[in-house]
Amino acid sequence: MILLGELALWIALPIGIWGAVAGFVGGRKGRGDLVLSAEYSVYAVFFLLILTSAGIITAFLTDQFQYWYVANYSNRELPTFYKVSGLWAGQRGSLVLWALLLSLFSSAAVFTNRTKNREFVPYMVGVLLTVSSFFLVVLLFADVNPFERLPFAPADGRGLNPQLQNYWMTIHPPTLYLGFTAFTVPFAFAMSALLSGKLDARWIVITRRWILLSWFFLANGIIFGMRWAYEMLGWGGFWFWDPVENASLLPWLTATAFLHSIQIQENRGMLKVWNMGLVTLTFLLTIFATFLTRSGLIESVHTFAENTTIAFIFLAFMGIMAGISVLLIAWRYPLMKSENQIQSFLSRESAFLFNNLILLGATFTILWGVLFPLITEGITGQAMTVGPPFFERVNLPIGLALLALMGIGPVIAWRKASRRNLIKNFTTPVAVGAVVVAGLYLRGVHHGMALVTFGLSAFVMTVIIVEFVKGTKARASIEGEGHLLAFFHLVSRNRRRWGGYIVHVGVVMVFTAFAGAAFDREVVQTLDPGETISIESPFGHEYTLTYQGLSSPRGQNMVRQAVALMTVEKDGRPFGSLTAEKRLYRMWEQSPLTIVGIRQTLMEDLYLILENVNDLGGAFENEAQAQRATFEVQVNVMVEWIWYGGFIVTLGSIIGLWPSRGSPTTTASRSQTGGKRPALAARS
Amino acid sequence: MGLIVGVTLVSAGAILFVMLPVLRGDWALIERSDDEITDVDARKAAALRGLRDAEYDYRSGKLDQADYQILKSDLARQALEAMQEEGAAGNAANDGAPAVAGAKPPKSAAPDLVESLEAEIARVRKGIGQGRTCAGCGHLNVKKSRFCTGCGVSLERMATSAGNPESS
Amino acid sequence: MRDNGKFFVGFGGVALVVTYLIWTGVSDTMLYYLTPMELMARVAEDPTFHDVGVKVSGRVEVGSWTRAEDELLHHFTVVDLEDKSVRFPVEFRDMLPDTFNDTDVVDVVVEGRFREDGVFEATVVLAKCGSRYEATAEELLG
Numbered sequence: 001m002i003l004l005g006e007l008a009l010w011i012a013l014p015i016g017i018w019g020a021v022a023g024f025v026g027g028r029k030g031r032g033d034l035v036l037s038a039e040y041s042v043y044a045v046f047f048l049l050i051l052t053s054a055g056i057i058t059a060f061l062t063d064q065f066q067y068w069y070v071a072n073y074s075n076r077e078l079p080t081f082y083k084v085s086g087l088w089a090g091q092r093g094s095l096v097l098w099a100l101l102l103s104l105f106s107s108a109a110v111f112t113n114r115t116k117n118r119e120f121v122p123y124m125v126g127v128l129l130t131v132s133s134f135f136l137v138v139l140l141f142a143d144v145n146p147f148e149r150l151p152f153a154p155a156d157g158r159g160l161n162p163q164l165q166n167y168w169m170t171i172h173p174p175t176l177y178l179g180f181t182a183f184t185v186p187f188a189f190a191m192s193a194l195l196s197g198k199l200d201a202r203w204i205v206i207t208r209r210w211i212l213l214s215w216f217f218l219a220n221g222i223i224f225g226m227r228w229a230y231e232m233l234g235w236g237g238f239w240f241w242d243p244v245e246n247a248s249l250l251p252w253l254t255a256t257a258f259l260h261s262i263q264i265q266e267n268r269g270m271l272k273v274w275n276m277g278l279v280t281l282t283f284l285l286t287i288f289a290t291f292l293t294r295s296g297l298i299e300s301v302h303t304f305a306e307n308t309t310i311a312f313i314f315l316a317f318m319g320i321m322a323g324i325s326v327l328l329i330a331w332r333y334p335l336m337k338s339e340n341q342i343q344s345f346l347s348r349e350s351a352f353l354f355n356n357l358i359l360l361g362a363t364f365t366i367l368w369g370v371l372f373p374l375i376t377e378g379i380t381g382q383a384m385t386v387g388p389p390f391f392e393r394v395n396l397p398i399g400l401a402l403l404a405l406m407g408i409g410p411v412i413a414w415r416k417a418s419r420r421n422l423i424k425n426f427t428t429p430v431a432v433g434a435v436v437v438a439g440l441y442l443r444g445v446h447h448g449m450a451l452v453t454f455g456l457s458a459f460v461m462t463v464i465i466v467e468f469v470k471g472t473k474a475r476a477s478i479e480g481e482g483h484l485l486a487f488f489h490l491v492s493r494n495r496r497r498w499g500g501y502i503v504h505v506g507v508v509m510v511f512t513a514f515a516g517a518a519f520d521r522e523v524v525q526t527l528d529p530g531e532t533i534s535i536e537s538p539f540g541h542e543y544t545l546t547y548q549g550l551s552s553p554r555g556q557n558m559v560r561q562a563v564a565l566m567t568v569e570k571d572g573r574p575f576g577s578l579t580a581e582k583r584l585y586r587m588w589e590q591s592p593l594t595i596v597g598i599r600q601t602l603m604e605d606l607y608l609i610l611e612n613v614n615d616l617g618g619a620f621e622n623e624a625q626a627q628r629a630t631f632e633v634q635v636n637v638m639v640e641w642i643w644y645g646g647f648i649v650t651l652g653s654i655i656g657l658w659p660s661r662g663s664p665t666t667t668a669s670r671s672q673t674g675g676k677r678p679a680l681a682a683r684s
Numbered sequence: 685m686g687l688i689v690g691v692t693l694v695s696a697g698a699i700l701f702v703m704l705p706v707l708r709g710d711w712a713l714i715e716r717s718d719d720e721i722t723d724v725d726a727r728k729a730a731a732l733r734g735l736r737d738a739e740y741d742y743r744s745g746k747l748d749q750a751d752y753q754i755l756k757s758d759l760a761r762q763a764l765e766a767m768q769e770e771g772a773a774g775n776a777a778n779d780g781a782p783a784v785a786g787a788k789p790p791k792s793a794a795p796d797l798v799e800s801l802e803a804e805i806a807r808v809r810k811g812i813g814q815g816r817t818c819a820g821c822g823h824l825n826v827k828k829s830r831f832c833t834g835c836g837v838s839l840e841r842m843a844t845s846a847g848n849p850e851s852s
Numbered sequence: 853m854r855d856n857g858k859f860f861v862g863f864g865g866v867a868l869v870v871t872y873l874i875w876t877g878v879s880d881t882m883l884y885y886l887t888p889m890e891l892m893a894r895v896a897e898d899p900t901f902h903d904v905g906v907k908v909s910g911r912v913e914v915g916s917w918t919r920a921e922d923e924l925l926h927h928f929t930v931v932d933l934e935d936k937s938v939r940f941p942v943e944f945r946d947m948l949p950d951t952f953n954d955t956d957v958v959d960v961v962v963e964g965r966f967r968e969d970g971v972f973e974a975t976v977v978l979a980k981c982g983s984r985y986e987a988t989a990e991e992l993l994g
Contacts, residue, residue, distance in 0.1 A: 004690055011695050015702055022706075032711025037702055039712060044698045051694070118713045163950065200723035201730065235947065267730055299909065299961065350862075357863060361870035368874055373885055383885040385907050387963065387976070390881040394873045413746045414737065415755060421746055470744035478739065497737075526922035590953040611947055612919065630924060632947065 002064060005055015006147040012048040013136040015041050020129035027122025027196070038125045042110045045132055046103040053100050056093055056146055060086040066153035069093060069146045075159035075587065077558045082160050085170045089160060091294055091307070092139070092146040094173065098290065099135040101174075102181040106132065109185045109210070117206050123192035124185075131184050134317050142309045159558075162585040162593045168228035172221060176248055179218030180286040183251065185210045187283035190276060194328040199272065199335045204262050209657060211259060216653040218252040223510075223646040234594040236520070236607050236634045238642070241391040243298040243370045244289075250363055251285035254278055257359040260352045267414065268349060269339030273329060274356075276336065280325040285363075287318050298370060344416040351409045355402070362398045366391065400452060403511055406504045407460035410467045428466065433459035445519075453515035457508050464501050471498075495655050502652030509645030516638030524611070526630040537604050537635040544569045545578065550613065550627040552620045560584040562619040564610045564629060568599065575599070580610035580631070584620065592616065600640050607634040728766035734759045883907045883963065888932035888940060891966060907963045908972070912979075913939060917954035928954060930962060930972070940966070944974040952979040 019041025026034030056069070060083040065071040073089040074082070088094040106128040113121055139145060186207040193203035225245065226238035239245060258278045264271050292298060295311030329336075342349050368375075369386045377383035411425045437455035445451060468487070476486035491498040519538040527533060529549040536542050545566040552562050562582045568575040578597035585593065597608040609632040613619050618626025704710070738759060742752040884906045886894065891908050895901045908930065916929035925945050932938035942962055952958060963976040 003687055004694065007691050008694065011698055015698060018702065027714070030714065032714050033705045033709060035714050036705035036710055036712035040705065041702045044702050048694075048698060115713075117716075119716050121712075122714055201726035202723055205726050205729075234950065266726075267734060353862060354866070357866040361866050365870060365874055365877075372878070372882070384882045385885045386878055386882050387907075390877045393881065394870075394877045397869075397873065411746060413741045413751075414734065416751060417746065418748045418751060421748060425746060467744075471740060474740045474743035477743065494736075524924050590955045591950055593950050594947075609947065611924065614921065628922075630922065632924075 001058045002055045002067075002147070005052045005058070008048040008051035008055070009136065009139060009145075009147075012045050012052070013133060013140060015048070016045050016129050016133040016136055019045070020126050020133055023122050023124075023126030023129060027126065027192075035122045035125070038122065038129065039110045039114070041129060042103070042106045042125060045129070046100075046107040049096070049100040049103050052096055053087055056087050056096060057084055059147075060084065063157070064153070065155070065157045066149050067146075068148045068150055071150065071154055071157040073157070073160055075157040077586070078157075078160055079165075081167075082165055082169070086160070088173050088177075089164060089169070092144045092148075094177075095135060095139050095144060095294075096146055097174065098177055098181060099132060099139065101177050102128075102132055102135065102184055105182050105185055109188070117202075119196065119198060120189055120192045120203065120206065123195045124188040127188035127191045128184060131188075138310065138313055142313050143307070144310065159585070159587045162583065162588050162591070163232065165585070166228070166232055168224060168232065172224040172228050175217055175224055176221030179214050179216070179221050180251065180289060182210060182214035182217060183255065183283055183286050186214070186279055190279045191325070191328065194276065194325075194332050197332060197335060199332060201266060201269070204265050204275065208262060209659075211255060211262070212653060212657050215252065215255045215259060216650070216657065218248070218255065219649055219653070220646065222248055222252060223642065223649075226642065230639065231596070231598065234596045234609055236522070236596075236609070236636055238639070241369070241388045243300040244293050246366050246370050246391075247285075247289040247292045250366060251282050251289060253359050253363045253366075254282040254285060257356040258282060260355050264349050264352055270341070270349070272336035272338065273333065276325075276329050278356075280322070280329075284318055284322055287314065287321070291315070291318065292370070298373065346412065346417045346419060346422065348409060348412050348414045348417075351405055351412055355405050355409070358398055358401050358405070362395060365394045365398070369394075396449060399511060399514070400449075400456060403453065403456040403460060403508065406508065407456065407463045410463055410501065425466075429459045429462035432462040447518050450515040450518045453511060457512045457515075460508050461505065464505055467501060468498070491655065492660070495658055495660060499652045499654075499656030499658075502655060503649050504652075506645040506647070506649030506652060509641045509648065513638045513641035513645065516641070517636070519637045520634060522632060522634040524630065524632045526628065529627050533631055533633055535633050535635055538637055539603060541604070542571055543575070543606055543633070543635070544572075545608070545631075545633060547629075547631070548577075550619050550629060552622050558586050560620050562610075562613055562616060564631070566597075566608060566631075568606065578606065578608045580608045582610055582613055582616060582619075584616075602640050603638055605634075605636040605639045607636050608632075609634070724766050724769045728763055728770070731759050731763035731766060735763065885909070887934070888930060888938045889935055891940070892938055895966060902966055902968050905963070905965055907961060908966075909933075909959065909961045910939075912952070912954050912958045912960055914954055916941075917952075930960060933959075940970065940972050942972045942974050942977075944977050946975075946977075948977055949979045952977065 019038040022034040022041065023038035025031065026038060058064075059067050059070050060074050061080070063070070063074070063076055065074075069090060069092050070086070073086050073093075078086075082089075086093065088097040106125075109128065110121070110125060113124075189203050189207045189210075193199050225248070229240070230236070230238040258275065261271050261275055261278060265275050291311070291314035292300075294307060295314065296307065297311055342353070344350070369390055373383040373385050407429060411429075412422060433455040436458040437451050440451060440454055445454075468490075471490050472483055472487045475481065475490045476483050479486065479489070481489065521535060521538065523533060523535045525533045527547040529547055532544050532546045534542065534544045545568050548565040548567060550562055550564050552560060560583065564580050565577060566579070567577045576599065578599055580597040581593075581595040583593040583595055594610060596610075599606040610629060611632050612630040613626070614628045614630075615623070615626035705712070735756065738747065738752060738755045741747045742749070747755065884894075884904065886906055886908050888908060888910045891906060910930040910932055913929040913931045916927075918927045919925070920927075924947070925943070926948055927941060927943055929939050929941050944962075952960070959980050961976075961978045962972060962974040963978075964972060964974040966972050
């Protein structure tokens with residue numbers, strides 16, 4: 001099986017290349033047989049990559065330590081869970097995962113378009129297989145073959161880094177990769193539109209769901225990463241502006257911009273060149289994200305080991321794709337003239353344009369910050385860096401502007417909004433925002449930026465709620481329905497718009513949580529059993545934690561734990577207990593892992609960190625005098641709003657993604673094909 | 685031994701599968717199907733969507749009456765243009781499907797274009813309300829039709845959920 | 853072309869604001885990114901460099917880590933990767949990352965300032981287990 005998996009990789013490459021060529025030639029020459037062959041190639045590559053992945057996973061599950069990759073990321077004792085996810089534990093396997101997911105989405109793109117949008121398919125398949133072939137080339141020729149063997153098999157592997165031994169490991173990377181790879185499909189459609197010259201309204205309509213799907217996975221992947229950091233890193237933070245974190249944010253930002261600007265193209269036939277640029281940029285940023293993680297070009301705690309071969313190959317690929325895209329856009333420029341103009345500064349088009357500009361501003365800023373060391377070293381010879389203070393400082397006004405726009409967008413009409421109407425419609429939301437600010441100020445919140453954020457959040461929430469109410473009423477009166485039915489139909493008849501508003505609600509919640517972080521508190525103290533540590537929350541609650549003691553459970557082979565138990569009182573009343581640990585994994589004894597204890601409520605999290613045990617060795621032996629330890633207790637404000645906000649973003653995205661019956665792109669009857677592949681006229 | 689057999693089977697199978705179309709002369713369809721969305725469809729859908737949004741905007745107080753009227757006639761004209769193009773294409777191709785998108789294009793210059801446009805839009809709206817306008821292709825069907833003569837979708841199914849032009 | 857005009861005005865406005873934000877952000881927060889050797893050279897030639905924020909990457913000296921009893925205070929020594937004789941002590945008053953230790957080969961990046969008394973006062977410490985992420989064949993078989 002394993003050898004089969006390895007050879008499948010070698011077979012996949014020629015097939016991928018053949019399919020790419022067949023797709024392009026078939027499209028150019030109108031050769032339906034070549035195109036069909038290309039489509040079959042997509043499926044074949046997917047099948048072969050499944051074999052490859054299965055081969056790697058089998059190697060893990062059967063402890064085949066003669067494979068370098070398995071020996072590095074697994075050992076005999078490793079729970080099965082992590083042996084399976086070993087596929088993406090390291091650089092090489094994660095490239096296979098990327099290729100696998102890319103081929104999965106390519107197959108889905110071919111399959112869902114087997115009887116429609118046929119004129120776009122040949123070049124789309126060509127582009128998809130080109131990208132797939134690139135990853136196959138990297139896997140086979142850039143010294144990152146996951147099937148590389150050692151001269152002889154070690155008795156046991158080194159095991160998985162304890163920091164990766166948690167369930168987030170199985171969720172976060174694959175979700176992000178799903179987002180990255182899914183975006184290759186809209187890019188392929190866009191290139192197909194350029195190559196074929198079919199630059200009318202269709203390619204946007206066709207790819208809209210793919211864009212949303214990719215965006216959905218990226219958003220979730222980013223939030224999962226934040227959750228992982230918050231739960232596992234043990235610092236109480238969830239975002240550190242690390243280059244790899246930033247790299248995953250960049251395509252998400254441009255995809256968000258794209259989701260808005262395509263509406264302008266759909267409705268008004270404008271921004272055609274802009275959208276082509278955006279889809280290309282987003283795709284390039286997905287490749288850039290993986291490039292940054294692998295090349296070691298920028299120092300990060302996330303990066304795999306530095307590998308200059310890969311760095312150059314990825315750079316070359318990005319350069320070539322960028323160059324070709326620019327050339328294609330320039331060539332087809334005459335076909336992409338705007339059909340209309342922006343009629344008024346006060347219009348939704350204008351608001352969406354601002355949204356785009358601001359999001360791109362954020363993208364550029366973050367990119368600048370990430371690349372700053374390289375830029376400064378290149379120009380002045382001295383590398384300079386910027387860190388969280390820079391990113392926070394610059395992105396704060398940008399975030400506030402975006403927040404404001406989320407409140408303005410729904411209220412402002414397409415084409416031309418009347419000033420009088422705007423004022424009328426903004427009165428209530430602005431009033432609510434002002435009341436919230438005033439109320440908070442009187443309650444003692446004097447932090448300027450936080451106040452502005454909370455006020456804007458209230459403003460946006462009011463706008464959205466009023467939108468739902470007005471929309472329901474309007475529908476009820478037009479269609480003569482009851483309000484409940486009207487609401488349901490309102491949303492289901494226009495899933496994109498109302499799903500979008502729900503997504504905005506989620507985003508507002510996340511931004512509000514960010515503002516809340518300004519009020520976090522922390523206390524550090526060294527305790528013996530019986531002693532207490534207290535902390536007061538920004539909401540006036542008093543938490544008292546009494547240290548009960550340190551114990552080390554017996555029995556586990558691979559892991560030793562020193563568990564500290566605290567009983568908690570909130571405002572004098574019992575509030576349960578919290579545990580925090582130091583864990584020692586066999587073969588990683590030099591780096592004990594810190595496991596935090598978190599007690600979450602809606603407005604604040606109580607966060608307990610076992611920072612240090614004076615005599616850790618003694619603690620593992622359950623020695624009574626080895627219980628003196630240093631603790632850090634934090635109160636983190638409104639962190640749950642991030643997770644709930646993420647959930648609501650997911651809900652809104654699913655509503656937006658949900659196929660609606662009878663939409664122009666899902667015409668029901670396919671009488672001539674009956675659902676099967678239309679094998680038309682045989683070649684004479 | 686088993687490995688060599690397995691590998692040979694997989695490689696041969698994959699290559700054969702991929703080359704089959706070329707060897708057998710099977711051709712994939714690479715032209716647009718007649719009942720697929722066209723650029724005209726997309727523009728028509730956008731215009732109808734815009735009409736619906738404009739009505740909601742007007743009713744929820746975002747648009748003045750004056751602006752709404754202007755917008756409405758502009759969008760109605762766009763929708764009608766798209767329907768006309770479709771009708772012309774349908775008539776020209778005459779591929780067996782009945783005249784598409786049920787607009788009776790005012791072939792001769794109507795005396796009052798705005799009025800006829802308004803009437804047309806009213807009919808379309810009424811058709812939507814009565815479940816006669818197909819939400820999928822926009823075809824205005826004869827009363828009491830069970831299936832859309834434009835695209836074949838069941839109208840009853842659409843009617844039970846009070847069809848409105850989809851914007852997905 | 854009114855469309856283009858408005859677009860460019862908006863674009864220009866946002867571009868200006870973003871440029872301003874980046875400019876001030878960078879100049880207020882940027883740090884020198886140095887190796888210990890470079891740090892020593894800079895300090896030798898410019899005594900005011902003690903007040904400048906810097907980020908230094910090096911390696912933790914084996915056995916150099918001490919922790920104050922009952923106080924969140926760590927001391928360790930950072931060594932240059934190329935010239936082992938170049939080193940400086942670091943003082944850090946926050947939680948160290950779990951990847952930090954002084955037994956394995958641990959690469960660190962410390963951020964802070966290099967005080968006049970020759971001790972680096974760190975505000976941020978990032979640690980990466982240099983050789984531990986991907987072992988060589990020798991290490992695996994040995």
